[in-house]
Amino acid sequence: MFAGIAGRYDLANRVLSGGVDKRWRKRVVKRAGGDLRGKSVLDVACGTGDLAAVLERAGGEVIGVDFTLPMLERAPSKTERTLWVQGDALALPIADESIDVATIAFGLRNVEDRRRSFREMLRVLRPGGRLLILEFGMPDQDAFGKLYRSYLTHLLPRIGGALSGDRAAYTYLDDTVQGWPDAETLRAEMAEDGFVRCEVERLWRGIACLHVGERPR
Template sequence: MSEQNKDNTTHFGFKSVPLEEKTRHVADVFHSVAAKYDVMNDLMSGGIHRLWKRITIERSGARRGHKVLDIAGGTGDLTKKFSRIVGPEGKVILADINESMLNVGRDKLINSGVAGNVEYVQANAEALPFEDNSFDIITIAFGLRNVTDKDKAIRSMLRCLKPGGKLMILEFSKTENPALTKLYDFYSFNILPQMGQLIAKDSESYRYLAESIRMHPDQETLKEMMVDAGFVNCRYENMTGGIVALHTGIKP
């Protein structure tokens, strides 16, 4: 499933924009919110994003000596945990297309004492600048919905994984309960932009984030996209009633 329409437009939230402009629009959003990203994450989710990420780490099977790629790694929450697990014999690459986010992540991790086994790379998920069969684990947490061509990105991740390597996509998804969906929609479109204005002085970026979640493929569709790309043993685990889902797949 591709977001590209016949007239070479794609979704930017609920809007249609020329295909070549989406990356710039997304970049503007994250340049704007980078400095307040961690604060807003805690406020928006009530801190639950930490639980979602901890479950992702637990399901990863990461161990000492592994090489891990954290795509759209942002401010480095997953990278920090993986760095400790893989140890000095391993390596973690924090990759993000957005320079502002990458800089915030680098500063945060260095200040917290993470150094030797972490590298920082500005990279587009659709064309990852890494050799074939390089990584034991690739994660992308809350980043895939911002990618213009998701199919291309998933294929790029497959190429970079070692045979037997695991892809983990942690992303907002579709709720299962109608009452929860109604409550979640009210929060997303009424409360969230106000919080963004109050904390980050930017309501529009957080309105886009809410819209981008609604435009993201549902659980079964994303699973099929992974299968179509060539992954096997594809599955997903819903968290918090399906507000978030963790998809996993293995490179054969």
């Protein structure tokens, strides 16, 4: 599916989020510590490289991993030093305890076994290393929440479909967002799988959530 929409993915992202995703990505960098000079950073499910590019600009020595080659092929033009690797989030081609900061943005929802990907990211992080997960969430069922749900179900598949040529991909987005566990469940899963200091920050009334956890020292 991602191979099919790769060419229009960035455009659809900008339009559907109204550019807000850029701010969310900057927030990831801030929660990663802000200044990433000298830090090894792994961006899992990096897609076309938008988050990796921001992480590189913050000084990080970044590796971007994704298993969809047509997505990955669009990434190198956005960065100078980042290393791009075709690989699976469930079997990361990365050495144990070699990474200071691991990130995954709008990727976890698509990974077949998220608990296994937690364990993989824990494996590659150095003790004290930090994991940041940026993912869609659901606002409360107030008037705003109802409006947003209606946008997700009715408007987003149409606009996404028109922009990318694949309406099913954006119906899939709606299905996976609405079927996604709530922020507290995800936080508990991270803690169960070995992360400590697990926290969640709701962005834009919960439309997106930023989860942070650390590998124990």
